Amino acid sequence: MSELLADLPSDLKERLRPSNMEEYLTCPLLSAFKRGWVPRAVQWTPNLTLGSAVHAGLKVLLGYVGDEDDAYAEVKRVMAEGYVPQEYWELEKLQKLACRGLDKALGALSLLARERRVVERKLYLGTPDLITETVLAQSLTITDTKCHLTPHGWTDDYATSLQQWAYVEEVSRYWDAPVEWYRILQVTFTPKVEAELVPFRVTPRARAFWRTILRDVSERIIQEYKGEAYRFTLAEEGPDTRPTVGNPASCHRYGRCVAFEACHEFQWDVSRMATLYTPRVKEATPSVQDPVR
Numbered sequence: 001m002s003e004l005l006a007d008l009p010s011d012l013k014e015r016l017r018p019s020n021m022e023e024y025l026t027c028p029l030l031s032a033f034k035r036g037w038v039p040r041a042v043q044w045t046p047n048l049t050l051g052s053a054v055h056a057g058l059k060v061l062l063g064y065v066g067d068e069d070d071a072y073a074e075v076k077r078v079m080a081e082g083y084v085p086q087e088y089w090e091l092e093k094l095q096k097l098a099c100r101g102l103d104k105a106l107g108a109l110s111l112l113a114r115e116r117r118v119v120e121r122k123l124y125l126g127t128p129d130l131i132t133e134t135v136l137a138q139s140l141t142i143t144d145t146k147c148h149l150t151p152h153g154w155t156d157d158y159a160t161s162l163q164q165w166a167y168v169e170e171v172s173r174y175w176d177a178p179v180e181w182y183r184i185l186q187v188t189f190t191p192k193v194e195a196e197l198v199p200f201r202v203t204p205r206a207r208a209f210w211r212t213i214l215r216d217v218s219e220r221i222i223q224e225y226k227g228e229a230y231r232f233t234l235a236e237e238g239p240d241t242r243p244t245v246g247n248p249a250s251c252h253r254y255g256r257c258v259a260f261e262a263c264h265e266f267q268w269d270v271s272r273m274a275t276l277y278t279p280r281v282k283e284a285t286p287s288v289q290d291p292v293r
């Protein structure tokens with residue numbers, strides 16, 4: 001696997017990362033848009049930074065980097081670093097909220113003392129938050145932390161999350177051991193701070209089913225990358241060959257899609273799009289670290 005991936009260009013590896021494959025499946029058009037354009041400016045909200053702060057605190061504690069004081073200090077540091085001053089949210093309150101989120105997350109995790117664990121290990125393409133080994137059953141459990149500012153009603157969606165099934169595939173291959181469960185550690189910050197651990201069983205039958213879907217989606221992304229399928233391009237790069245099929249079911253799925261105006265008001269007319277979005281400057285993507293086996 002690592003040898004196969006070593007031959008791929010780094011921007012293709014980036015597209016095949018579990019979270020990006022999930023995005024592709026959500027809407028291929030949106031996925032192409034994000035590669036070419038910087039989405040419109042939206043008012044800052046603390047969602048992402050709160051999530052990063054809780055992730056950082058968990059990494060300190062679960063990865064044995066430091067003690068509780070270090071973890072809470074890291075949470076506050078990350079929150080302050082990502083904070084954008086504005087009227088509605090005060091930094092101090094957000095730092096308290098993030099620390100409370102870490103508190104609740106740790107309470108919900110209930111790790112067993114004898115479980116061995118790996119925190120945020122970069123695998124072939126993905127970096128799952130936490131992998132634990134059940135010593136007796138000699139099987140692995142993946143835990144992915146998801147943070148939300150407000151409660152949402154689609155926990156069941158994670159049963160069909162391409163990102164999670166891609167992690168299952170990667171982790172099983174990386175350690176050559178079965179993954180028996182993946183769990184979503186959900187942290188919600190308002191109206192009160194709560195955390196819940198939602199487990200999903202990985203049966204051999206389900207894994208085989210999702211492997212087929214993963215292969216199919218990867219193949220489509222690779223074809224698109226090679227220009228064998230429709231591809232979104234800027235006007236100056238040549239004819240408009242964007243994917244013709246978006247997924248309208250996703251237009252409001254996670255709030256209003258960032259490409260909504262490009263899609264439904266400007267109909268991908270690049271000159272009109274430029275009034276609201278800026279073309280993305282291509283950045284070098286990080287290379288993937290090969291596993292040590």
Ligand code: SF4
Nearest residue numbers: 027030246251257263
């Ligand atoms: S607005 Fe809808 S169809 Fe258009 S890119 Fe976004 S999710 Fe896809």
